[in-house]
Amino acid sequence: TAGITQAPTSQILAAGRSMTLRCTQDMRHNAMYWYRQDLGLGLRLIHYSNTAGTTGKGEVPDGYSVSRANTDDFPLTLASAVPSQTSVYFCASGGERGDTDTQYFGPGTRLTVL
Amino acid sequence: AQSVTQPDIHITVSEGASLELRCNYSYGATPYLFWYVQSPGQGLQLLLKYFSGDTLVQGIKGFEAEFKRSQSSFNLRKPSVHWSDAAEYFCAVKLVRGSTLGRLYFGRGTQLTVWP
Numbered sequence: 001t002a003g004i005t006q007a008p009t010s011q012i013l014a015a016g017r018s019m020t021l022r023c024t025q026d027m028r029h030n031a032m033y034w035y036r037q038d039l040g041l042g043l044r045l046i047h048y049s050n051t052a053g054t055t056g057k058g059e060v061p062d063g064y065s066v067s068r069a070n071t072d073d074f075p076l077t078l079a080s081a082v083p084s085q086t087s088v089y090f091c092a093s094g095g096e097r098g099d100t101d102t103q104y105f106g107p108g109t110r111l112t113v114l
Numbered sequence: 115a116q117s118v119t120q121p122d123i124h125i126t127v128s129e130g131a132s133l134e135l136r137c138n139y140s141y142g143a144t145p146y147l148f149w150y151v152q153s154p155g156q157g158l159q160l161l162l163k164y165f166s167g168d169t170l171v172q173g174i175k176g177f178e179a180e181f182k183r184s185q186s187s188f189n190l191r192k193p194s195v196h197w198s199d200a201a202e203y204f205c206a207v208k209l210v211r212g213s214t215l216g217r218l219y220f221g222r223g224t225q226l227t228v229w230p
Contacts, residue, residue, distance in 0.1 A: 004157075033217070040123075042204060042220035043158075058217060090157060092218075101146050101165065101208055103218055105158040 003027065004106035006091050012112045013081050021076040021109050023091030030095035032074040033103060034058075034066060036087040043090065049074055050095075081113045118207055120221035127195050128229045135190040135224050137205030145207040147188040148218070149179055153201045161203075164188060175199070200228045 007022045025032065030051045035043040035058075045058030049068040063085060065077045074093075078085055088110050094103040119138045127133055139145060146165050150158040162173025169181040179190045188205060205221040 035220075040222055042118075042222040043206075043218075044220075045217050048217060092158075102148070102160060102163060104160065105150070107157040 004091055004093055004104060006089075006106040006109050008109060009107070010110040010112075012114060013078075015082055015113055016080055019078050019081060019111070021078075021089055021091075021111070023074045023076070023106060024072050025074075025091075025093040025104075025106075026072065027093060027104070028071060029093035029104075030071070031093060031103075032068065033092040033094070034064070034074070034076045035090045035092065036060065037090060037108075038087050046076065046089075081111075083113045085111065086113045087111060118205055118219050118221040120203075120205055120224050122224045123222070124225045124227065126227040126229060129197050130194050133190075133192045133195045133199070133226070135203050135205075135226070137188045137190065137221060139186050139188070139205075139207050139219075141186075141207065141209060143209075144181075144183060145209050147179075147181060148206040148208070149173065149177070149188070149190050150204045150206060151175075151201050152204065152223075158204065161190070195226075195228055197228045197230060200226055202226070 004025045033048045034046040037043045044060050047066040049055045052071045055066050088108050090108045091106040092103040117140050148163045149161040152158050161177050164171050164181045172178050202223045202225050204223050206218045
């Protein structure tokens with residue numbers, strides 16, 4: 001099974017440009033999450049979605065937006081990238097029947113903003 | 115402030131030696147507890163989790179963790195480390211049980227180096 005896929009694997013982006021990071025899961029999980037990972041800081045939650053059609057802000061939402069049009073997809077958009085958004089971005093999903101508390105992670109997208 | 119602490123940023127052990135990675139949390143109630151492993155260039159893989167019941171939980175790859183309520187700790191252990199265990203390890207907690215509304219709070223990670 002594919003689990004969670006993310007695209008692109010890596011990207012170099014000029015400051016001021018926009019970009020959408022894609023995330024797709026095939027596990028029919030209700031909840032999906034976006035985290036960013038920075039050296040020495042662990043993972044921090046950017047946005048989340050408890051179910052299709054709803055989204056919420058996490059710990060570091062500024063400069064990012066998300067949408068959840070269906071169960072499987074949860075894209076993350078940077079409207080106008082800044083160098084501080086250089087990071088590794090992980091998408092996660094969770095909410096399996098019988099275990100709503102475990103989250104499963106995608107392989108990540110490494111983004112460099114110059 | 116609520117937090118998850120992994121006091122060791124970097125640990126080096128010899129192959130075959132035992133391993134213990136520390137994790138402490140500071141929350142009012144017992145949260146759900148997780149350990150994830152991240153190999154270089156990879157995503158996070160769930161090693162094990164504690165929700166309730168037996169405080170010693172077994173995970174994949176020969177890892178185990180023990181929940182100690184009195185110490186607010188959830189330390190990860192392995193009796194004999196293999197070179198392939200070299201990776202970064204993250205402790206995480208979730209405060210809201212039985213609901214997808216709860217987010218994961220992560221520690222800053224412990225980088226494990228294994229000497230041959």
